[in-house]
Amino acid sequence: MIHAKETTENQHASHSKAFIRNDQYNYIKDQTKILWTAQTSTNDVEVLNVLRHLAYEKVQNLFPVLTEEQKKILHPLVQIKELSEAETFLEQLQPYLIPFKTITDQDLKKIFPKAKKLKGPNVEIINFHKTSYLGWTESSNLRYLVVELNDQLIGLQGSITRSQKQGICRVCNRHSEVGLFVAKTKNSGNDQFIKRGNYICQDAAVCNDNIKTLDSLAEFMGQFQR
Structure with a gap:
């Protein structure tokens, strides 16, 4: 934690x-x-x-x-x-450089209330001054993302399937080793959930080092916040 x-x-x-x-x-x-x-x-x-x-x-x-x-x-x-x-x-x-917003264990519990065994990111290896979003993997393929939007911390939980190929990351728009990130979102107009998927950097640190605008990150998170 x-x-x-x-x-x-x-x-x-x-x-x-x-x-x-x-x-x-x-x-x-x-x-x-x-x-x-x-x-x-x-x-x-x-x-x-x-x-x-x-x-x-x-x-x-x-x-x-x-x-x-x-x-x-x-x-x-x-x-x-x-x-x-x-x-x-x-x-x-x-x-x-502005560091990423301070986040505590209590913050994580509020952001991911259904994740009972959440460990959180390893802060010892994160340079918060060079971080646009937090991203980490637990239980082999559970990927968690935390983004600050409109002065609020927004969380997203999904799964990531590692691939051996290079591709364009949906978040940083750069060519890198990508994996398919899939998460559920509510279908507009009803209470049914649908899955959406995008290729993103497998390594969040690499992704943060590549991001040159927050627009794509906001758009990526927005598709799951409907």
Whole structure:
């Protein structure tokens, strides 16, 4: 089951100034990679400058509102020319990552009231600052998902059938090792349940590392919340 972790004063300070979600960080990381790899394909200074400012504009558009301080934190993106600069920039963003909402054993019992033997995720191996949703497997194929939507924790229980093939994940929209996730949902207009299935990443950590927008995650959860 989940155990409470000690929280340091530094973590509290870090959380208070955090403004970047995991999916936004992944998007920024992707733009950063585009910039430093562009250096190997062209020496045209004008083209590279356009790419840098375009990347910065895209990153700014991820946030409805940015303070001047937050703009300064993101601005080094336009100066990236080397891999080392990209790595330094991404490392400097770490203190500003918003961790996944704290979840306790009691929260899990409320989210999954019918799961009597629920163990919960292994928090020791989860980096909550790089988590958009919690996903873990119990009893070989029972897959549990917990997502924060509209400031509420929403749970989904289903089964996942592992496959040996690569495919497109319905949650992160990236190519990875996928499994068929199946869960029950109420059929609209009556009390009958129907099963819905989608291919998702077998490894939730990989999926969280790939997510660059929460839209697909919200759509995925929505199909089971009817």
